[in-house]
Structure formats: C-alpha cells, structure tokens
Amino acid sequence: MTCYYMSGFGNEFASEDPRCPGSLPKGQNNPQVCPYGLYAEQLSGSAFTCPRSSNKRSWLYRILPSVCHKPLISIPQGNLSHNWDEVSPDPNQMRWLPFKFSESSEKKVDFVEGLNTLCGAGDGRTRNGIAIHIYICNTSMKNKYYKTYYIIFHNFIGYLLPSVPQKGNLLVTTEFGKLLVEPNEICIIQQGMHFSVEVFGETRGYILEVFGAHFELPDLGPIGANGLANPRDFMVPVACYEDQQFAACFSVISKYQGKLFSAEQDFSPFNVVAWHGNYTPYKYNLDNFMVINGVAFDHADPSIFTVLTAKSTSPGVAIADFVIFPPRWGVADHTFRPPYYHRNCMSEFMGLIKGHYEAKEENFLPGGGSLHSIMTPHGPDADCFKKASEAELKPERIAEGMMAFMFESSFSMAVTKWGLETCNCLDKSYTKCWQPLKSCFNPKWKPIDKQTWYGRYC
Numbered sequence: 001m002t003c004y005y006m007s008g009f010g011n012e013f014a015s016e017d018p019r020c021p022g023s024l025p026k027g028q029n030n031p032q033v034c035p036y037g038l039y040a041e042q043l044s045g046s047a048f049t050c051p052r053s054s055n056k057r058s059w060l061y062r063i064l065p066s067v068c069h070k071p072l073i074s075i076p077q078g079n080l081s082h083n084w085d086e087v088s089p090d091p092n093q094m095r096w097l098p099f100k101f102s103e104s105s106e107k108k109v110d111f112v113e114g115l116n117t118l119c120g121a122g123d124g125r126t127r128n129g130i131a132i133h134i135y136i137c138n139t140s141m142k143n144k145y146y147k148t149y150y151i152i153f154h155n156f157i158g159y160l161l162p163s164v165p166q167k168g169n170l171l172v173t174t175e176f177g178k179l180l181v182e183p184n185e186i187c188i189i190q191q192g193m194h195f196s197v198e199v200f201g202e203t204r205g206y207i208l209e210v211f212g213a214h215f216e217l218p219d220l221g222p223i224g225a226n227g228l229a230n231p232r233d234f235m236v237p238v239a240c241y242e243d244q245q246f247a248a249c250f251s252v253i254s255k256y257q258g259k260l261f262s263a264e265q266d267f268s269p270f271n272v273v274a275w276h277g278n279y280t281p282y283k284y285n286l287d288n289f290m291v292i293n294g295v296a297f298d299h300a301d302p303s304i305f306t307v308l309t310a311k312s313t314s315p316g317v318a319i320a321d322f323v324i325f326p327p328r329w330g331v332a333d334h335t336f337r338p339p340y341y342h343r344n345c346m347s348e349f350m351g352l353i354k355g356h357y358e359a360k361e362e363n364f365l366p367g368g369g370s371l372h373s374i375m376t377p378h379g380p381d382a383d384c385f386k387k388a389s390e391a392e393l394k395p396e397r398i399a400e401g402m403m404a405f406m407f408e409s410s411f412s413m414a415v416t417k418w419g420l421e422t423c424n425c426l427d428k429s430y431t432k433c434w435q436p437l438k439s440c441f442n443p444k445w446k447p448i449d450k451q452t453w454y455g456r457y458c
C-alpha cells in the first residue's frame with residue numbers, strides 16, 4: 001500500500017482528498033455551508049488561549065461530525081492499567097527478556113486487545129504523568145477504531161521490532177489520512193485523534209503515553225540551526241476519506257480517565273474529506289537522525305541524542321524525552337567509550353529495536369526492555385567494562401545495525417502487576433551482570449606514562 005505524506009514539523013498543513021477538489025473552505029474556517037455538504041469540526045490540541053507559538057488546532061471537514069455516536073459504554077480493559085499501586089514499589093534494576101508473543105497463533109489479538117501497561121506514574125485527570133505500554137498483536141482492528149478521549153492517550157510513540165521485519169509494519173489509519181509505519185520509524189498520534197491499526201502478522205512494540213504535554217523538537221543551542229531530528233524529515237499524512245455509511249456498525253473505543261469505553265456509530269470515523277491545521281499525527285524514520293557526538297575525549301551525556309521532548313513546566317526538565325542510540329563513529333581518545341556508571345535523578349526506560357546495545361553483553365535483546373528508576377545505580381556490565389577498559393582506541397563504528405532507545409522521565413515510575421508477574425519475562429538474574437566487577441584500587445598507583453594523562457595530573 002502506498003501512503004502519501006507532507007513534510008515538516010508542526011507546520012500549518014492543508015490537505016484535500018483528490019476525489020473532492022475544492023473541499024477545503026477558502027478564506028474562512030466555518031462557512032455557513034461547507035463545500036460538498038461537509039461538516040466543519042475543530043480539534044483543539046491546546047487551550048484556545050495558548051500563546052501563538054504553542055497553539056495547536058486543526059479544522060476537519062467531515063461527512064458527519066464526531067458527535068453522532070451512541071452513548072459510551074465501559075468495556076474490559078485487559079492488561080491496560082493506570083493503577084500504580086498494584087504491587088509494592090521496587091527500586092531494583094529491572095530487565096525484561098523479549099515480551100512474548102501469544103503461544104497460539106490461532107488466538108487473534110488486535111492492537112487494542114494487545115495493549116499491556118508496563119509502568120508509569122501520574123494520571124490523565126491531572127494531565128501530568130506518563131505510561132509505558134507494550135503492544136503484542138497479530139490481527140488488524142476490524143470496524144473498530146480507537147479514539148483518544150479528552151485528556152488521555154495523549155501522545156503515542158510506537159515501535160516495531162525487526163524480529164519479524166517482514167510482518168512488522170503497522171498501517172495506521174487516522175482522521176488525517178494513512179501512515180505506513182515501518183520498522184525503525186516512530187509514529188505519534190496526538191490527544192483526541194481517532195486511529196485504527198492494521199498489522200500483517202505478529203507485531204510487537206513500545207508505546208509512550210504522555211499526559212499533558214506535546215512532543216517538541218529539542219532546542220539546539222550552540223549546535224546551530226540544523227541537526228539532530230530535522231523538521232523536514234517528519235511526515236504528515238494527506239486527507240483520505242472513507243464513506244461507509246452503509247456498513248453495519250463501527251465501534252469507537254475511547255481511553256478516558258484510564259479506562260476503556262466503546263461507542264457504536266453507523267459511519268466511519270475516518271470520514272474527513274479535507275483538513276488544515278498544525279495539530280496532526282506524524283511519523284519519523286530514525287535513520288534520518290543527524291547524530292552529533294564527542295570527537296575529542298569523554299562520553300557525552302545521552303541528551304545529545306534527543307529526538308523529541310515533552311517538556312514539564314520546569315525549564316530543562318522533561319516529562320519524557322525520547323532518546324535514541326543510533327549507529328555512529330566512536331573516536332574519543334583516552335576515554336572509556338561505553339556509557340559511564342551513573343545514578344540519575346530521572347527514570348530511564350530502555351528498549352531495543354534491533355542489534356546489540358554497547359553497554360550490555362547479553363540479555364538486553366530486541367523486543368525486551370530495562371528500567372532504571374530514579375537514583376538506581378546502573379551502567380556497563382562487567383564484561384563490557386573489561387572489554388572497553390582494554391580496547392585499543394582506534395576509530396570504530398559503534399552500534400552498527402543497532403537501534404536502542406530510552407524514554408527518560410522526571411517521573412518515578414511504578415511497575416504494574418503485568419510487568420512484574422503476568423508477562424513472565426522479567427529477567428531475575430539481571431543484577432548478576434555487575435557482580436563480577438572487582439575492586440582494582442591500588443593506593444600505590446603511579447602514572448606510568450605521562451602521555452596517558454596529557455600532562456594534566458603529572
């Protein structure tokens with residue numbers, strides 16, 4: 001399937017389905033009668049009164065307005081949870097082996113049924129917090145659409161894992177048009193946008209849900225006007241309507257205050273013929289990230305790899321940063337090149353899309369994850385420490401064929417019962433990877449080679 005896109009980040013886009021030329025009203029947003037007998041509907045992504053620089057809204061011209069649905073009724077929510085008190089807090093370093101696909105391929109699970117909450121904090125009611133979900137599914141949503149409702153499912157980042165590359169694509173239908181999300185791409189669906197997911201076999205990925213902030217490109221400061229994720233590499237779908245008023249029934253599922261609800265309606269929610277605005281879904285291919293890194297000495301902090309940030313109200317502190325670890329050159333002189341040992345005032349959830357992560361020799365695998373909570377110490381495992389301490393420091397490719405990512409958050413996240421028990425993937429031996437580290441301390445140590453220290457300490 002070919003999907004068509006416009007490019008840019010947060011632009012004022014405008015799109016008409018080519019089947020209805022002139023469907024976008026000219027010169028005004030809500031004419032007395034819209035072209036083609038369409039209804040005008042505004043979708044606000046920010047308070048009406050937000051400053052212009054942060055104001056987000058789009059105008060949708062649709063066959064029927066969204067309001068024409070039957071009442072919303074509570075439905076089972078499977079492993080989705082916003083109860084952060086299900087199990088006692090556990091500050092230990094945690095790692096999950098690849099989250100398991102269903103044992104029987106006979107059992108059909110769609111994207112909504114396959115959502116499992118792993119960890120999170122805060123809630124949608126106060127619009128402050130995050131949730132990390134893992135989706136594991138093998139069948140497309142049929143006549144069933146997933147709508148985010150008012151406060152929730154605010155932002156969504158989905159990853160496909162190349163453990164099943166030929167089957168791993170997601171075809172995401174939205175009110176704004178269709179996005180084909182391939183492995184190594186991310187897709188952002190913003191608060192309140194209807195979407196539906198088609199899959200092509202076993203599919204697994206990660207979702208970061210952010211309550212109360214939009215993703216932005218990080219400021220570049222002294223980097224200059226270009227670099228990291230460049231705005232032109234973000235892809236926005238073009239209008240593509242469905243007019244299925246004769247089809248029997250559609251159910252639109254809403255996630256509202258942490259719970260799922262469903263409403264029946266007798267027309268497709270993807271009935272938007274034309275739209276314009278700066279509040280849209282989008283996708284981004286991580287291969288387009290322009291990597292910047294140290295070229296002299298020392299290991300730069302991972303913030304240098306920030307793709308998108310959802311800012312808190314405290315300057316420089318993110319509700320969540322989306323950070324990647326892409327393939328790059330390692331050239332730092334007289335430096336321990338892998339990530340340093342550290343304790344962080346932010347929580348770090350990491351996942352692996354493909355390849356082998358530089359700080360762990362084993363068991364951090366594609367489709368798995370790790371969580372290092374606020375101030376929980378972590379860093380390279382013992383094998384990695386030994387290798388990197390003894391390595392000859394010539395220029396080398398780091399992370400070739402690899403894509404790891406981190407959701408770094410100022411929230412202290414709680415793990416759900418699904419994450420600790422039901423998923424049955426928790427790697428109980430994780431902390432053993434640091435046990436072989438021995439003290440190398442030698443109080444009589446003298447610099448052997450002045451060159452090693454470039455004269456600074458000798």
Ligand SMILES: O=C(O)Cc1cc(O)ccc1O
Binds near residue numbers: 301302348359
């Ligand atoms: O813990 C991790 O592996 C992520 C990470 C990588 C890095 O290069 C520096 C700090 C950091 O937290």
Ligand SMILES: [Fe+2]
Binds near residue numbers: 342344348372378
């Ligand atoms: Fe870390």
